[in-house]
Amino acid sequence: xxxxxxxxxxxxxxxxxxxxxxxxxxxxxxxxxxxxxxxxxxxxxxxxxxxxxxxxxxxxxxxxxxxxxxxxxxxxxxxxxxxxxxxxxxxxxxxxxxxxxxxxxxxxxxxxxxxxxxxxxxxxxxxxxxxxxxxxxxxxxxxxxxxxxxxxxxxxxxxxxxxxxxxxxxxxxxxxxxxxxxxxxxxxxxxxxxxxxxxxxxxxxxxxxxxxxxxxxxxxxxxxxxxxxxxxxxxxxxxxxxxxxxxxxxxxxxxxxxxxxxxxxxxxxxxxxxxxxxxxxxxxxxxxxxxxxxxxxxxxxxxxxxxxxxxxxxxxxxxxxxxxxxxxxxxxxxxxxxxxxxxxxxxxxxxxxxxxxxxxxxxxxxxxxxxxxxxxxxxxxxxxxxxxxxxxxxxxxxxxxxxxxxxxxxxxxxxxxxxxxxxxxxxxxxxxxxxxxxxxxxxxxxxxxxxxxxxxxxxxxxxxxxxxxxxxxxxxxxxxxxxxxxxxxxxxxxxxxxxxxxxxxxxxxxxxxxxxxxxxxxxxxxxxxxxxxxxxxxxxxxxxxxxxxxxxxxxxxxxxxxxxxxxxxxxxxxxxxxxxxxxxxxxxxxxxxxxxxxxxxxxxxxxxxxxxxxxxxxxxxxxxxxxxxxxxxxxxxxxxxxxxxxxxxxxxxxxxxxxxxxxxxxxxxxxxxxxxxxxxxxxxxxxxxxxxxxxxxxxxxxxxxxxxxxxxxxxxxxxxxxxxx
Numbered sequence: 001x002x003x004x005x006x007x008x009x010x011x012x013x014x015x016x017x018x019x020x021x022x023x024x025x026x027x028x029x030x031x032x033x034x035x036x037x038x039x040x041x042x043x044x045x046x047x048x049x050x051x052x053x054x055x056x057x058x059x060x061x062x063x064x065x066x067x068x069x070x071x072x073x074x075x076x077x078x079x080x081x082x083x084x085x086x087x088x089x090x091x092x093x094x095x096x097x098x099x100x101x102x103x104x105x106x107x108x109x110x111x112x113x114x115x116x117x118x119x120x121x122x123x124x125x126x127x128x129x130x131x132x133x134x135x136x137x138x139x140x141x142x143x144x145x146x147x148x149x150x151x152x153x154x155x156x157x158x159x160x161x162x163x164x165x166x167x168x169x170x171x172x173x174x175x176x177x178x179x180x181x182x183x184x185x186x187x188x189x190x191x192x193x194x195x196x197x198x199x200x201x202x203x204x205x206x207x208x209x210x211x212x213x214x215x216x217x218x219x220x221x222x223x224x225x226x227x228x229x230x231x232x233x234x235x236x237x238x239x240x241x242x243x244x245x246x247x248x249x250x251x252x253x254x255x256x257x258x259x260x261x262x263x264x265x266x267x268x269x270x271x272x273x274x275x276x277x278x279x280x281x282x283x284x285x286x287x288x289x290x291x292x293x294x295x296x297x298x299x300x301x302x303x304x305x306x307x308x309x310x311x312x313x314x315x316x317x318x319x320x321x322x323x324x325x326x327x328x329x330x331x332x333x334x335x336x337x338x339x340x341x342x343x344x345x346x347x348x349x350x351x352x353x354x355x356x357x358x359x360x361x362x363x364x365x366x367x368x369x370x371x372x373x374x375x376x377x378x379x380x381x382x383x384x385x386x387x388x389x390x391x392x393x394x395x396x397x398x399x400x401x402x403x404x405x406x407x408x409x410x411x412x413x414x415x416x417x418x419x420x421x422x423x424x425x426x427x428x429x430x431x432x433x434x435x436x437x438x439x440x441x442x443x444x445x446x447x448x449x450x451x452x453x454x455x456x457x458x459x460x461x462x463x464x465x466x467x468x469x470x471x472x473x474x475x476x477x478x479x480x481x482x483x484x485x486x487x488x489x490x491x492x493x494x495x496x497x498x499x500x501x502x503x504x505x506x507x508x509x510x511x512x513x514x515x516x517x518x519x520x521x522x523x524x525x526x527x528x529x530x531x532x533x534x535x536x537x538x539x540x541x542x543x544x545x546x547x548x549x550x551x552x553x554x555x556x557x558x559x560x561x562x563x564x565x566x567x568x569x570x571x572x573x574x575x576x577x578x579x580x581x582x583x584x585x586x587x588x589x590x591x592x593x594x595x596x597x598x599x600x601x602x603x604x605x606x607x608x609x610x611x612x613x614x615x616x617x618x619x620x621x622x623x624x625x626x627x628x629x630x631x632x633x634x635x636x637x638x639x640x641x642x643x644x645x646x647x648x649x650x651x652x653x654x655x656x657x658x659x660x661x662x663x664x665x666x667x668x669x670x671x672x673x674x675x676x677x678x679x680x681x682x683x684x685x686x687x688x689x690x691x692x693x694x695x696x697x698x699x700x701x702x703x704x705x706x707x708x709x710x711x712x713x714x715x716x717x718x719x720x721x722x723x724x725x
Contacts, residue, residue, distance in 0.1 A: 015181075016137065016181060016182065017051065017133060017137060019177060019178050020135070020145070021047070021048065021051050021132070023132075023142075026152075026153060026170065027152060028047065029167065030156045030160070030162040030167075039077070042074060043074075046070055046071075046122065047128075049070055050126050050129035053066060053129075054129045054130055071119065071122040071123075074118070076089065079118070082373065082375060089374075095335065096113055097116065097119075099332070100116035103333065113335070132145070136178070136182070140185060142175075143179065144622070146171070146175040146178065148618065150171060150172075153168055153171060177205060177208055257288060257502065257503070257527045261299040261300070261502070262297065263298045264297065264299070264467055264481045264485065265467060265481075267455055267456040267458040268458075270455075270525060271524040271525060272525050273523055273524045274521060274522070275334055275504065275523055276329060276340070276522050277519060277520065277521055277522070278326055279326060279513065279518070279519055280325075280342070280517060280520065281324060281517055283509070283518075284342035284343070284506055285342065285503060285504070285505060285528070285530065285553075286503045286506075287340060287365065287503045288338070288366065288501075288502050288504070289301075289338075289361070289364040289501070289502060289503075290365055290499045290502075291501075292363065292410060293412055294468075294485070296416050296417065296466045297467050298467065299500050303363035304363070306361065307359040307360065307361060307362065307368070309357065309359055311345070312345060312360035313344065313539070314344040315538065315539040315540070316536075316537050316538055318537040319390060320389045320391070321343075321387060321388050321389070322389075323384060324342075324343065324386075325382065325384050326342065326383045326385070327380070328340065328381055330379055334377070335377045336377055337369060337375040338367050338368045339378060339381060340367075340503055341367060341383055343385035343386050344386040345367065347384040348381055348383055349381065350382070356376065357369070357370045357371075363409070387554075388553060388554065389554045390538065390554065390555050391556055392436065392556065392562075392566065393557070393558055394537075395436040396436045398435045398535045399433070400495075401536045402534060402536055403536070406497045406534050409497075410499050411492050413489065413492050414466075416466060417466055417489070418469045420473065421468055421469055421489060422493035422494075424472060425490035425493045425494050429441050429494060435533075437569075438491075438496065439491065441570070442487055442491060443544070444570065446547060447547060451477065452477040452547070453477070458477065458479065459474070459475045459478075468489045468490075471485075472486055480528050481529050483547070484530050484531050484545060484546065485529075486545075487545040488500050491531075491533060497533070499532050499540075500529060501532050504522045504528060505526045505549065507520040507523065508521050528549070530542055530544050530545075530549075531543045531544070628725075629724065631658070632720055632724030632725075635720055635724075636717060636720060636721075638654070639716075640713070640717060642709075643706070644706065645706055646705070647709045648705050649698070649699070652716070655691075655719060658720065658723055658724065662724075664678075664682065672692050672695070672696065673689065673692060675692075676688040677689060683722060687722075688719065691715050
C-alpha cells in the first residue's frame with residue numbers, strides 16, 4: 001500500500017522532500033565560517049545525489065556502490081593525489097582508515113585525521129537523506145527537525161561570525177510551507193478523502209505566502225521599542241569562556257601540524273601524541289614549509305609551484321656551514337607526504353631499493369615525497385644538511401639591497417592592516433640603524449612589553465579585526481602563531497623581507513647515544529611556527545620571538561667583548577616617548593589585573609555536553625513520536641520469527657497487550673470472542689474474531705499449535721500493523 005501511495009503521489013512527495021533538502025542545506029552553509037571545512041559546494045552536490053537516490057528508491061545493491069563511489073571520489077578530490085582507485089591510492093586510504101579506527105578504539109578522538117572526519121561526514125549525510133525521506137514522505141512530520149534547525153542557526157549566528165539574517169528567513173518560509181502541506185496531506189489520508197481539487201495545495205501555498213508576507217510587512221513597519229533588558233549574549237559568552245569584546249571569542253582546536261593556516265587564533269588542547277623520532281648531534285628546529293601571503297586573519301601560499309629536486313637553498317655565500325647527518329623515523333599512524341628537515345638539506349635517502357623522489361617547492365621549501373608520480377609518506381629517512389653559523393658582525397653590516405624578486409613576494413601586507421602596527425614597529429626600531437639590530441629589537445620587544453604566552457584563553461579576531469593588531473594592542477597573550485605572525489608583519493612594515501615558517505621544535509631528548517648523537521622525541525605538542533628574515537649575501541635567517549622558546553641557530557660573535565658591547569646597546573637604547581608610554585601602560589595593566597582568570601576547558605566542556613544533550617533529546621523525541629511504529633517493529637521482530645509449539649500463544653498475548661497499550665483493554669466480564677467482536681467493530685474488520693477462534697482451537701482443542709501458527713502468522717502480522725498504525 002505504501003509503494004502504491006508513493007507511485008500515486010510522486011510529484012507531491014518529491015516537492016516535500018526537496019523542501020526538506022533546503023532545510024538540511026542550512027546546516028551545511030555555515031560550516032566554512034565555523035570550521036575548517038572546505039569544498040562545501042561539493043558536499044552540497046553529494047547531498048543532493050544522496051537525496052535523489054533515496055527518493056527514487058534505488059535497490060540497495062545499486063545505490064550502495066553508487067554512494068560508496070561518490071564518497072571515495074570526494075575523499076580523493078579533497079585529500080589524495082595520484083590515480084583514483086589505483087593500488088597506491090587504496091594503500092593510502094586503507095592505512096588512514098585502519099589508523100583512525102585504532103585511535104577511536106584508544107579513545108584518542110582529537111587525533112582523527114581530516115580525511116576520516118570527512119568520511120564520517122559523508123556517511124552522516126547519507127543517513128540524513130534517508131531520515132528526512134522517512135519524516136517527509138512516510139511520517140509527514142518535520143516539526144522537530146525544523147525546531148532544531150532554528151536553534152542551530154540562532155546559536156551559530158549569535159556565537160560565530162556567520163550572518164544568518166537571510167538564513168532564518170529561508171528557514172521560516174520553507175518550514176511553514178512544509179508544516180502546512182504536511183498537515184494538509186496527513187489530514188487527507190487520515191480522513192480517507194478520495195477526491196479533492198488538484199489546485200488545493202497551490203491554494204494553500206499561496207495562502208501561506210500571503211500570511212507570511214502580511215505578517216512580515218506588519219513586523220517591519222510596526223514601531224519598535226528599545227530593548228527592555230540587557231543583552232544576555234555577552235553574559236553567556238563570558239559564562240562559557242568567551243570574551244565579551246568584539247571578535248575575542250575563544251575557540252578550541254587540537255595542537256599539531258595542520259595544513260590550513262588561513263584562520264589563526266583560538267586556544268588548543270594539549271596533545272602529546274608522538275610524531276617522529278630524530279637522531280642528531282644536537283637539538284634542531286625541524287622545518288616543514290613557509291608561507292608568504294598574510295590575509296589579516298592568517299597565512300596562505302600564493303607563490304607559483306616550482307619544484308626542484310633534492311636541494312633547497314636557504315643560505316648564501318656569507319654564511320659558514322658544516323655538514324651534519326641525522327635520521328628521522330615517523331610513528332606508524334603519521335601520514336605526512338612531505339619530510340621535515342633542519343638547516344639546509346643537501347641529501348635525503350631512505351636506504352631502500354624503492355625509487356623514491358624528493359622535490360622541494362622553490363618558494364615554500366616544502367619537501368614533497370613521490371613514488372613515481374604518486375605522493376607517498378615515508379616511514380623513515382636519512383638526512384644530510386648544512387648547519388649554519390651566522391656572524392653577527394657581518395649581519396649588522398646589512399642595511400638593505402634586497403633583490404626585487406624577494407621584495408615582490410615577502411613585503412606583502414593587506415590594505416586593511418591598521419596603521420598603528422607599522423607605527424609601533426617604527427617606534428621599537430627607531431634607535432637602530434642596521435637590519436640585524438632592528439630584527440632583534442622586535443624579537444626582544446615581546447619579552448619586555450608585558451606579553452604572555454597562553455595556549456587556552458586565546459582570542460579569535462572578529463570579521464573587522466586584524467589578527468596581528470588584536471594581539472599587539474588588545475589581548476597581548478597567545479602562542480607561537482601570534483608571536484611569529486606579528487613579528488613578520490611588523491618587519492614588513494619596515495621594508496624588511498620576512499616570511500612565516502612552520503614545523504616542529506627540537507622535542508624532548510630521551511637518550512644520549514654512544515656514537516655522540518642524541519635521540520629526540522617530537523610530538524604534536526612540539527608543533528611550532530617561527531620567523532625567517534632575508535639578509536642579502538646570507539639568505540634566510542631564522543628568528544624566534546615566542547616567549548619560552550630559544551632559537552636553535554648559532555649566532556657567533558668574533559670576541560666576547562663585541563658580544564658584551566652589543567648586549568649593552570640592545571638593552572639600553574634611547575627609548576622613544578611612544579615606546580616608553582606603551583611600556584608604562586603595560587605595567588599599569590599588569591598591576592591592575594593582578595591574577596588573570598583562566599576559564600580553562602569551559603568552552604570545550606560546554607560544547608561537548610551541548611552536543612550530548614541535544615543528541616539525547618533528539619533521540620528521546622524521535623522515540624516518543626514514533627513509539628507506535630517502533631513498538632510494532634519490535635513485536636514483529638520478537639514474535640514473528642518464532643516457530644515452536646508456543647509461538648501462537650505468545651504472539652496472541654502480544655496482540656492483546658498491544659491493544660491494551662492503545663487504550664482498548666479486555667474487560668473482566670468479556671469472553672475472548674466478545675472482546676474480538678468489539679475490536680472488529682472498532683476497526684471495521686473481521687480479522688480479530690478469526691484469529692481468536694483459531695487461538696481457541698489451539699488452547700482448548702487438539703489442533704497442532706505449530707501448524708495453526710503458520711496458517712495465521714500473516715493474519716497476526718497484519719493485525720499488529722493495523723493496530724500500531
